Amino acid sequence: MNLAYIPSPAHGVVHLGPIPLRGYAFCIIIGVFVAVWYGNKRWIARGGTAGTVADIAVWAVPFGLIGGRLYHVITDYELYFTNGKDWVGAFKIWQGGLGIWGAIALGALGAWIGCRRRGIALPAYADAIAPGIAFAQAIGRWGNWFNQELYGKPTTLPWGLKIDPSHRPDATPNVATxxxxxxxxxxxxxxxxxLVIWADRRFKLGHGRAFALYVAAYTVGRFWIEYMRVDDAHHIAGLRLNDWTSMIVFAAAVLYMVLSARRRPGREETVEPVAAGAPAAVAGDAEDTGKDVTPGEAADGDLTGEAGSEAETGAGEPARAGAEEHAAAAQEQSPTAANPSS
Structure with a gap:
């Protein structure tokens, strides 16, 4: 008997009258909220408009959920489409089963559609939301804890996870942790x-390289964690399918980072064609004053206005003085001006 272990929840769902409240679903929802909230902060810091991340997420999230479920069903088809299995279970997403690879792939497609509708480059958007996606995954993984699924090999370590007999593997029915x-x-x-937040601040990652770093770093961890799992999976040359996927995706992410850094170094100066409130203010100033106003001048706010007032005041003093001297000289030279009554 282990003296210390991590307990599993007795139930993964709580019923509020006829309404089931599932821990797995709550973890997914909270993760999406955190990803959008933090992605919005990073997008604004990059010069984008508040709310843009959420607008594009309306496309990305549903596509991601569908893609994640499709990947799981396709790679574990025997759970739903073999003799004695109920194919309707393929639609029961609340019972668990979302493949991150499919979620990212189809989620990227949805994000691309949302970005295209707003005239935004997908790589810039991906860089902004990359850390948020990682945080969302960290939260979403606790849904597996509620469902008592996707655990690893037996262990007697004090942080071992206790699994109820009904959820244990057939090979180790008497092992609890x-x-x-x-x-x-x-x-x-x-x-x-x-890591992505630090690297992005340190190296000013742009053009999708922050997202590629997230992908590469995640796949490294997923490789060794996947190797520890004992749930059923397809194997190729002794490795689980997701291990092979991790290696391929890692290589693709690193290759993208290298090629992108060579072709498009640095970071995008503009991530969204229209900054929040800037065009109206700039256009209004230009119409009122009859002169061109750049976005940089408008962004300077009161400092620009004060500098402009000082400049106008400084330039106006000599002009008025010169005009007065010229009028006095003309009056002295003109007889009519000297004697207005004649």
Missing amino acids: YHPTFLYESLWCIGVAL
């Missing part, structure tokens, strides 16, 4: 998010 791979991946995703 297993590696909490959901927790390992959750902590790894937090580390990935912090």
